[in-house]
Amino acid sequence: MKKLLYNMQKYSTINVENSINSGQVFLWKKNENYWYGVNGQDVLRVDEKGIIDSFHNSRTDFFRKKDNTESIIKSISKDKTVKNAVKKYPGLRILRQDPFQCLISFIVSSNSNIQKIKTSLENLSKKFGTKVEYENQEFFLFPKPEKLAKASINEIKSCGVGYRDKFIKEAARMILLEKIDLELLKKCKYEECKQSICTIPGVGNKVADCVMLFSLEKLEAFPLDRWMIRILEKYYFDKFQLDTKTVTEKQYDTLHEKIVNHFGPFAGYSQQFLFKMERENYQKKWL
DNA sequence: CCAAGGCCTGAATG
DNA sequence: ACATTCAGGCCTT
Numbered sequence: 001m002k003k004l005l006y007n008m009q010k011y012s013t014i015n016v017e018n019s020i021n022s023g024q025v026f027l028w029k030k031n032e033n034y035w036y037g038v039n040g041q042d043v044l045r046v047d048e049k050g051i052i053d054s055f056h057n058s059r060t061d062f063f064r065k066k067d068n069t070e071s072i073i074k075s076i077s078k079d080k081t082v083k084n085a086v087k088k089y090p091g092l093r094i095l096r097q098d099p100f101q102c103l104i105s106f107i108v109s110s111n112s113n114i115q116k117i118k119t120s121l122e123n124l125s126k127k128f129g130t131k132v133e134y135e136n137q138e139f140f141l142f143p144k145p146e147k148l149a150k151a152s153i154n155e156i157k158s159c160g161v162g163y164r165d166k167f168i169k170e171a172a173r174m175i176l177l178e179k180i181d182l183e184l185l186k187k188c189k190y191e192e193c194k195q196s197i198c199t200i201p202g203v204g205n206k207v208a209d210c211v212m213l214f215s216l217e218k219l220e221a222f223p224l225d226r227w228m229i230r231i232l233e234k235y236y237f238d239k240f241q242l243d244t245k246t247v248t249e250k251q252y253d254t255l256h257e258k259i260v261n262h263f264g265p266f267a268g269y270s271q272q273f274l275f276k277m278e279r280e281n282y283q284k285k286w287l
Numbered sequence: 288c289c290a291a292g293g294c295c296t297g298a299a300t301g
Numbered sequence: 302a303c304a305t306t307c308a309g310g311c312c313t314t
Contacts, residue, residue: 023309110310116297117309162295167311204311225309248289275309 040098167202
């Protein structure tokens with residue numbers, strides 16, 4: 001009974017620091033006792049308990065407090081590796097981000113690293129976003145689709161995004177022209193959603209899974225980047241045999257199927273715990 | 288369907 | 302110092 005209570009408390013508590021420093025978000029910084037972050041057209045302020053105040057006084061459930069964390073963790077705890085990761089980072093949450101910002105963020109992320117992604121996104125916000133003042137600090141909201149869609153390639157490129165410049169413009173255009181409706185995709189099934197956003201240039205399997213997991217309510221999405229592949233090879237070589245170096249489209253699909261079969265419908269959470277654990281093991285830097 | 292090469296960029300490595 | 306490699310991939314051939 002004591003242990004049960006302890007676990008319930010442990011897993012319903014949010015670890016803000018770990019959640020923000022887990023590769024999901026980039027436009028966040030700590031100041032005194034609060035974390036501040038740009039989320040779409042809003043700026044959030046979060047205290048150490050995960051209590052949110054915001055520029056627009058919105059009531060976003062950014063830390064997904066309404067998720068039943070205990071049952072999710074029970075559901076994904078299928079082997080000793082995840083169990084360890086969960087034990088090590090209790091309170092690590094999937095963040096519910098602004099979809100457009102999330103989309104652009106992960107288009108920018110491809111073949112890059114956290115520090116550079118962060119500066120690129122900061123540059124984009126400074127150039128194309130609205131400046132606001134919140135608690136005596138200056139912030140730039142994330143650019144609206146229209147701004148990026150109408151920007152020139154060179155203006156976008158000047159933000160340091162490299163060859164991704166045209167992807168960003170085209171992605172923004174597709175949102176603006178409503179070829180893709182991100183809000184609608186929240187209600188769709190995983191496959192349909194994935195098929196849709198993969199038509200956006202710069203969005204492949206991995207980026208699509210990030211966008212779906214972090215902003216489109218697809219908790220079975222399991223982004224397979226270099227790290228996750230390494231993790232699977234290291235801890236799960238007997239469960240998912242990865243016989244090739246490069247993961248092709250088809251292999252990604254079949255691998256994802258095996259993963260969901262193993263971890264269940266909340267596989268995305270397991271990915272986040274494993275990713276956090278391994279990057280900490282290698283002392284990789286976050287924000 | 289698969290394999291290989293190219294791609295912006297800046298920090299890290301040798 | 303200076304060159305090369307690498308980093309949360311994707312697209313084209």
